[in-house]
Amino acid sequence: xxxxxxxxxxxxxxxxxxxxxxxxxxxxxxxxxxxxxxxxxxxxxxxxxxxxxxxxxxxxxxxxxxxxxxxxxxxxxxxxxxxxxxxxxxxxxxxxxxxxxxxxxxxxx
Amino acid sequence: xxxxxxxxxxxxxxxxxxxxxxxxxxxxxxxxxxxxxxxxxxxxxxxxxxxxxxxxxxxxxxxxxxxxxxxxxxxxxxxxxxxxxxxxxxxxxxxxxxxxxxxxxxxxxx
Numbered sequence: 001x002x003x004x005x006x007x008x009x010x011x012x013x014x015x016x017x018x019x020x021x022x023x024x025x026x027x028x029x030x031x032x033x034x035x036x037x038x039x040x041x042x043x044x045x046x047x048x049x050x051x052x053x054x055x056x057x058x059x060x061x062x063x064x065x066x067x068x069x070x071x072x073x074x075x076x077x078x079x080x081x082x083x084x085x086x087x088x089x090x091x092x093x094x095x096x097x098x099x100x101x102x103x104x105x106x107x108x109x
Numbered sequence: 110x111x112x113x114x115x116x117x118x119x120x121x122x123x124x125x126x127x128x129x130x131x132x133x134x135x136x137x138x139x140x141x142x143x144x145x146x147x148x149x150x151x152x153x154x155x156x157x158x159x160x161x162x163x164x165x166x167x168x169x170x171x172x173x174x175x176x177x178x179x180x181x182x183x184x185x186x187x188x189x190x191x192x193x194x195x196x197x198x199x200x201x202x203x204x205x206x207x208x209x210x211x212x213x214x215x216x217x218x219x
Contacts, residue, residue, distance in 0.1 A: 006152070034207055043115075043199055043210035044153070088152065090208065095141055095160050096168075097201065097208045101152035 006100025
């Protein structure tokens with residue numbers, strides 16, 4: 001079993017829709033939770049970073065962490081075609097940064 | 110501000126040749142450093158990480174090695190490349206928790 005599970009998709013939604021991306025994890029030792037966006041042939045770009053359970057909002061993006069369920073989510077409101085990319089969740093424990101497989105998202109105009 | 114440099118961006122190497130990829134970080138001290146490999150359409154596989162000079166942890170036994178000769182320098186090496194070493198190699202730093210990536214090296218072994 002992988003430490004971090006993420007549905008690889010692909011996920012395709014119309015412009016303006018709310019997007020929900022999710023990851024689950026098995027190790028309660030994870031302390032920090034991140035979401036990255038990766039465009040084709042580029043390095044991942046950090047979008048959101050949270051430490052505790054709850055919600056964190058940044059513009060159209062909301063990151064949610066539920067440590068009791070070992071579940072994290074990223075919500076994108078008013079999705080735009082420029083949001084089309086692969087989204088990766090990541091978690092940090094014991095000096096290691098562990099990634100989910102990534103979800104490929106396409107926003108259709 | 111912190112920046113991370115990784116080069117080269119693209120590399121084509123014959124099977125059996127050596128490899129050296131270099132990564133340097135600016136604007137921070139004693140960062141955790143990481144090497145990842147990403148196969149096409151796949152997630153990031155952690156290869157090596159380092160918490161300090163000369164301290165290397167290997168995650169996946171394979172044809173590669175890593176070294177950290179200076180605080181902000183991380184090198185990925187191979188003595189003899191295999192076809193299966195092809196992929197997108199990414200260097201990252203963390204301080205701790207949130208991680209920041211270089212732009213990656215696309216390696217093709219032919």
